[in-house]
Amino acid sequence: MSHSVSYLQDADQPFRFIPVQASTGAHDVDLLAYVLFGLCVVLAFVVAGLIAWFGIRYRAGSTVKRFAPVSEHRAHWIEAIFALVLLAVFLVFFYWGGRLMVDLYRPPADAMTIHVVGKQWMWKLEHPNGAREINTLHVPTGRNVRLDITSQDVIHSFYVPAFRIKHDAVPGLHTTLWFKATQTGEYRMFCAEYCGTNHSRMRGKVVVMAPADYADWLDANGHDQNPVRLGRELFRTYGCSGCHMGRSAVHAPKLAGIYGRSIALADGRTVVADQAYIRDSILQPKKQVAAGFAPIMPSFAGRISESELQQIIAYIRSLKPGDWATAGEGGDTR
Incomplete structure (x- = not known):
């Protein structure tokens, strides 16, 4: 060392x-x-x-001239x-x-x-x-x-x-x-x-x-302690894989390759799927609902810690298009 x-x-x-x-x-x-x-x-x-100088120059009893005549054409260049x-x-x-x-x-x-x-x-x-x-x-x-x-x-x-x-x-x-x-x-x-x-x-x-x-x-x-691996485990533990990997009748967005893409929302707006968007989708799922999907996802606010949230986001960020294409019942193949 x-x-x-x-x-x-x-x-x-x-x-x-x-x-x-x-x-x-x-x-x-x-x-x-x-x-x-x-x-x-x-x-x-x-x-x-300046305070000291004015105090001495214009002290009581001083004969210095205190008032100047008022001019109608006073110059303001000093100010x-x-x-x-x-x-x-x-x-x-x-x-x-x-x-x-x-x-x-x-x-x-x-x-x-x-x-x-x-x-x-x-x-x-x-x-x-x-x-x-x-x-x-x-x-x-x-x-x-x-x-x-x-x-x-x-x-x-x-x-x-x-x-x-x-x-x-x-x-x-x-x-x-x-x-x-x-x-x-x-x-x-x-x-x-x-x-x-x-x-x-x-x-x-x-x-x-x-x-x-x-x-x-x-x-x-x-x-x-790799955050991607821990995030993958939390993704399964919290039941996210059941809906977002297409293994149930629930119609939910696929997340493989979503990070960094533009997402169309139900209200007509378009947002980028960055870290803030994924975080809000987990804690406030009804805030920005993706177009074509019903607002049925429950909020995980109060149920998931910040460290776990960061690990899940790290896992979603790591996903590439096609990662879940051959996923079976046991989970993704990565």
């Missing part, structure tokens, strides 16, 4: 006003914060200086320039901050997806090979990592200060965030949204490892 420096041992570390930068995006976020802070300091000194300068400064920071936000929430195409589920009071995480963790996240250096974030109960907020990332975990909503770790070590992970009695205990750590060490960790912890 490669040597790593821990940033969790606060007693052994000097006071840090700003957390260590441990991701590719941390420098850009800090630069924007420094510039904004510096501008605020400059403006504060300017305002304080106009001041307003335009403020507008320009605002637009610069608006563009700068907006670009950083767009980059943060638009993961690269090659990013590895890790599912994050907030639950009172813990973080549950699942890797692509099915390896699961609670309140600890192992990631490799130099690899784009996409976080698929949701909540099982109330609103949480996934926060890793060293990576400069923070995003809400909202029940019923899947949101994305990404980072690329640059330094091996251990970094604090928090919930930054008050979520109940034990909110202060909802914390953990991110363990950043060398790529080879991370691969060894995956091999040791992901055995027999």
Whole structure:
């Protein structure tokens, strides 16, 4: 195992006003914060200086001229320039901050997806090979990592200060965030949204490892936990295969190859069968009914956990057209 420096041992570390930068995006976020802070300091000194100067110049008893004659043709160029300068400064920071936000929430195409589920009071995480963790996240250096974030109960907020990332975990909503770790070590992970009695205990750590060490960790912890395989078993356990694989009289959509396709709805709209659509179809089946099918599917809301839901979605995503063409009574042939 490669040597790593821990940033969790606060007693052994000097006071840090700003957390260590441990991701590719941390420098850009800090630069924007420094510039904004510096501008605020400059403006504060300017305002304080003007207050002091006016207080001295126009103090009681001073003979300075306080009122100028009113002109009918008063020029407004000073006010106009001041307003335009403020507008320009605002637009610069608006563009700068907006670009950083767009980059943060638009993961690269090659990013590895890790599912994050907030639950009172813990973080549950699942890797692509099915390896699961609670309140600890192992990631490799130099690899784009996409976080698929949701909540099982109330609103949480996934926060890793060293990576400069923070995003809400909202029940019923899947949101994305990404980072690329640059330094091996251990970094604090928090919930930054008050979520109940034990909110202060909802914390953990991110363990950043060398790529080879991370691969060894995956091999040791992901055995027999492949989400597609687990999703296939849950697909049968919850009775989904009985209707959607055509082994009953129930007229239900076939799901092999459905992911990513355009689906015509009964109300005339067309949607893409993405992760959100599949999730809604399981929890709120009457929300978007496929054209040509009756709204007879029961809701699984409250009967299925977020982790199980993610595994079923992973299985449906893995299906290709024709996968069930030769399926027998025992299930699909894959």
